[in-house]
Amino acid sequence: MVQVATESDESEHEIIDMLRDSAVSFSTGNLEVSRLRELHDKKCSFDKTIWREMCELGWVGITVPENLGGLGLSATCLGVVARELGKVVAPEPLIEVSSAATLLSYFPENQDLLLKVITGELLLSCGLVEAGEYIGTKEEAVDASSVPGGYQLNGQVFGISSADLIDGYIVCADLKKSLALFYVERDCAGLSLHLTECADGTYSGKVTLNNVQLDETSLLAAGDSLQEAIDHVRDQARVMTSAYLVGLAENVFDITIDYLKVRKQFGSAIGSFQALQHRAVDLFIQKSLASAVVDEVLSEFEQFPNVQDRLHASSRAKYRANEAALLITREAVQMHGGMGYTEECDVGLYVNRALVLSAKYGNSSFLVEKFCDSSAMFPSEVIESDESVLEEGLLDTDEQNWDAMDDEKFRSIVRNFFESEYPTEMRYPSKRPRWNQIKFWYLKLSEKGWVAPAWPTEHGGMGLSPAKMLIFIEEQERCGIGRSPDMGIQMVGPLLIKHGTADQRARYLPKILAGEEVWCQGYSEPNAGSDLASLKTEAIANGDEFIINGQKTWTTLAQDASHMFCLARTSKEGKPQEGISFFLIDLDQPGVTIRPIKNLAGDEEFCEVFLDDVRVPADCLVGAINEGWAIAKALLSFERIFIGSPKQSQYAVKRLEVLAKASGVFQKNTFREKLTRLKLNVLDLESTYQQFADIVRRGDTLGPDVSLLKIWGTETFARLSELMVETAGAEGASIGKIVFGDTEVDVMSQFYNARPATIYGGSNEIQRNIIAKGVLNLPKN
Numbered sequence: 001m002v003q004v005a006t007e008s009d010e011s012e013h014e015i016i017d018m019l020r021d022s023a024v025s026f027s028t029g030n031l032e033v034s035r036l037r038e039l040h041d042k043k044c045s046f047d048k049t050i051w052r053e054m055c056e057l058g059w060v061g062i063t064v065p066e067n068l069g070g071l072g073l074s075a076t077c078l079g080v081v082a083r084e085l086g087k088v089v090a091p092e093p094l095i096e097v098s099s100a101a102t103l104l105s106y107f108p109e110n111q112d113l114l115l116k117v118i119t120g121e122l123l124l125s126c127g128l129v130e131a132g133e134y135i136g137t138k139e140e141a142v143d144a145s146s147v148p149g150g151y152q153l154n155g156q157v158f159g160i161s162s163a164d165l166i167d168g169y170i171v172c173a174d175l176k177k178s179l180a181l182f183y184v185e186r187d188c189a190g191l192s193l194h195l196t197e198c199a200d201g202t203y204s205g206k207v208t209l210n211n212v213q214l215d216e217t218s219l220l221a222a223g224d225s226l227q228e229a230i231d232h233v234r235d236q237a238r239v240m241t242s243a244y245l246v247g248l249a250e251n252v253f254d255i256t257i258d259y260l261k262v263r264k265q266f267g268s269a270i271g272s273f274q275a276l277q278h279r280a281v282d283l284f285i286q287k288s289l290a291s292a293v294v295d296e297v298l299s300e301f302e303q304f305p306n307v308q309d310r311l312h313a314s315s316r317a318k319y320r321a322n323e324a325a326l327l328i329t330r331e332a333v334q335m336h337g338g339m340g341y342t343e344e345c346d347v348g349l350y351v352n353r354a355l356v357l358s359a360k361y362g363n364s365s366f367l368v369e370k371f372c373d374s375s376a377m378f379p380s381e382v383i384e385s386d387e388s389v390l391e392e393g394l395l396d397t398d399e400q401n402w403d404a405m406d407d408e409k410f411r412s413i414v415r416n417f418f419e420s421e422y423p424t425e426m427r428y429p430s431k432r433p434r435w436n437q438i439k440f441w442y443l444k445l446s447e448k449g450w451v452a453p454a455w456p457t458e459h460g461g462m463g464l465s466p467a468k469m470l471i472f473i474e475e476q477e478r479c480g481i482g483r484s485p486d487m488g489i490q491m492v493g494p495l496l497i498k499h500g501t502a503d504q505r506a507r508y509l510p511k512i513l514a515g516e517e518v519w520c521q522g523y524s525e526p527n528a529g530s531d532l533a534s535l536k537t538e539a540i541a542n543g544d545e546f547i548i549n550g551q552k553t554w555t556t557l558a559q560d561a562s563h564m565f566c567l568a569r570t571s572k573e574g575k576p577q578e579g580i581s582f583f584l585i586d587l588d589q590p591g592v593t594i595r596p597i598k599n600l601a602g603d604e605e606f607c608e609v610f611l612d613d614v615r616v617p618a619d620c621l622v623g624a625i626n627e628g629w630a631i632a633k634a635l636l637s638f639e640r641i642f643i644g645s646p647k648q649s650q651y652a653v654k655r656l657e658v659l660a661k662a663s664g665v666f667q668k669n670t671f672r673e674k675l676t677r678l679k680l681n682v683l684d685l686e687s688t689y690q691q692f693a694d695i696v697r698r699g700d701t702l703g704p705d706v707s708l709l710k711i712w713g714t715e716t717f718a719r720l721s722e723l724m725v726e727t728a729g730a731e732g733a734s735i736g737k738i739v740f741g742d743t744e745v746d747v748m749s750q751f752y753n754a755r756p757a758t759i760y761g762g763s764n765e766i767q768r769n770i771i772a773k774g775v776l777n778l779p780k781n
């Protein structure tokens with residue numbers, strides 16, 4: 001649901017901006033990355049002077065209520081600071097100590113202790129290790145018993161960060177078969193501390209409690225209700241560590257990109273080498289995914305309806321942050337060459353810190369194992385009919401002021417219509433429907449006035465805003481509606497509305513709406529696919545017409561089309577892009593030959609179109625001569641957000657699960673791990689997609705970074721299709737629906753559909769080139 005900004009939202013944004021500015025200023029002035037070497041030499045986890053200054057800024061108490069001495073702000077605010085500290089790999093234990101403060105804030109009777117933690121007078125950490133996170137840990141690591149005058153504790157607490165400088169611990173123990181929290185000072189009799197040096201130079205501690213005697217005031221809280229507080233704090237620590245790792249990944253990525261631009265080999269900057277450019281783009285994608293997931297989880301942290309949802313979200317954030325930070329730091333070493341492996345290069349400091357924090361609060365394997373047992377990753381979608389839509393007769397009303405309507409009301413109207421009118425047997429087709437198969441649906445939408453949802457109403461469309469258009473397409477995808485030959489609606493109509501003449505609009509738009517003319521796209525050529533600017537099809541002016549010669553290929557369903565919009569060269573002067581023009585061609589004329597091409601599945605989805613002395617009236621030129629490239633380019637950016645939609649992969653996940661359960665593979669650990677990692681890829685694609693969707697909803701222009709959606713979305717879908725073939729075993733290469741128990745699954749259709757997805761709309765290699773040039777500003781070769 002699109003949220004309307006309120007005054008409180010604006011205030012929150014202002015606070016976030018101020019906190020970010022404060023953290024950036026403090027980090028820039030006080031937290032040089034090089035200081036870590038001195039700390040390592042001193043064998044000290046962090047700088048206590050720096051820590052006191054952080055406490056003076058109020059950071060420890062960011063999420064503690066104001067009435068208890070904190071700032072009373074959201075998790076997002078703490079995440080902003082953690083992210084900035086990650087950029088300078090600050091070892092100070094803000095996440096650990098602020099977690100202890102948050103836990104104490106659940107029990108106001110301990111306010112004196114809480115204030116000491118917030119002000120920096122007391123360095124306190126809490127044991128938040130989960131069972132199985134450390135080798136040898138058990139479900140109930142510490143046992144507490146009542147003794148005269150107090151309590152006695154026995155057991156072990158693992159994973160205390162910066163343990164060499166921590167003053168005390170909040171220990172969770174089992175007291176009379178109920179949870180209890182105790183404050184344990186470091187110098188208690190019977191307490192021993194074993195320090196382990198970590199890769200980043202900090203020290204992790206294992207605390208052993210051997211008949212430790214505590215007085216009654218050491219009991220902070222007791223009762224099974226404690227579990228909610230502990231779960232909340234553990235999830236908070238996990239998300240804050242994720243934010244820190246994202247900041248770390250962002251900065252070491254920037255350092256590496258800068259190095260690629262200046263380091264020269266063979267007379268050129270190494271950043272001009274395509275192999276390194278594409279690797280850098282893959283790192284950019286991981287960074288972007290992690291940022292999107294962490295931002296989403298932080299923004300919703302206080303609103304999760306239940307503990308399980310919050311655990312699921314925080315674990316997902318940690319998984320993606322782990323993956324991004326570890327990959328980017330490893331690749332940073334590689335791209336820096338031998339220098340990257342030296343102690344004097346700052347990259348190593350990022351590598352070591354990423355290793356330590358990716359292992360804390362769940363490494364990727366630990367989290368994947370937890371997800372394997374979770375049914376919350378893809379909860380079954382319940383489609384409910386909105387009775388108010390039926391009662392108000394909104395389904396029978398074709399003309400509405402759609403943009404004035406609430407988004408969810410609009411979604412209900414669209415969903416109800418699609419669910420009630422589109423045949424069930426045609427949903428999620430295994431191949432692209434031909435015109436004679438899908439024409440009925442096109443005409444039904446045309447009759448209702450819905451066939452051109454994005455066109456302005458004065459041209460016969462619904463006049464949907466970008467936000468409403470997004471909903472319309474999402475509901476089409478969710479319902480599994482087959483895509484009709486819609487180039488006239490998606491490409492030609494918008495093109496003529498913006499760049500065409502009044503006569504062109506009057507001539508073509510009504511027939512497109514009525515389904516009387518069907519269009520195909522004439523862009524690619526045998527030697528000009530992804531490199532479209534090198535096209536050879538030529539249009540020569542001849543009086544009041546153009547004579548066109550050339551060949552187009554990969555033209556989808558041209559055999560069903562009556563017209564084609566086409567790019568042709570009208571000048572050989574200047575850059576290749578400068579001599580291209582945009583034409584509208586009637587295919588029912590001499591000189592046009594269409595030859596269908598069978599794809600891997602044996603279907604005739606693509607065609608070659610030969611143009612031999614084809615005569616096109618001059619009034620079929622769209623826009624000015626030699627300016628067709630800009631027109632064609634403008635049509636592609638909006639397309640990429642939908643090519644990168646998560647819906648296709650979400651459907652593939654569900655079909656894969658059906659297949660795995662029916663074939664008995666689902667319970668195999670190797671399969672479940674592969675599936676879980678792919679599910680996480682799909683979920684993170686959805687989070688990233690929503691960030692770009694927000695840009696569309698605002699009516700802003702998508703930048704070149706939208707190409708990452710196309711790359712990640714199509715490659716994730718391809719991996720899912722390959723796992724589906726593998727899961728089907730000996731029948732994985734069987735054509736058509738395969739019977740597994742009481743279900744049928746068409747395995748090969750998913751595999752075949754995934755093959756061209758990474759090619760059309762600009763191959764994924766070209767998309768990587770676009771990001772390398774347009775986002776990362778890497779040098780040209």
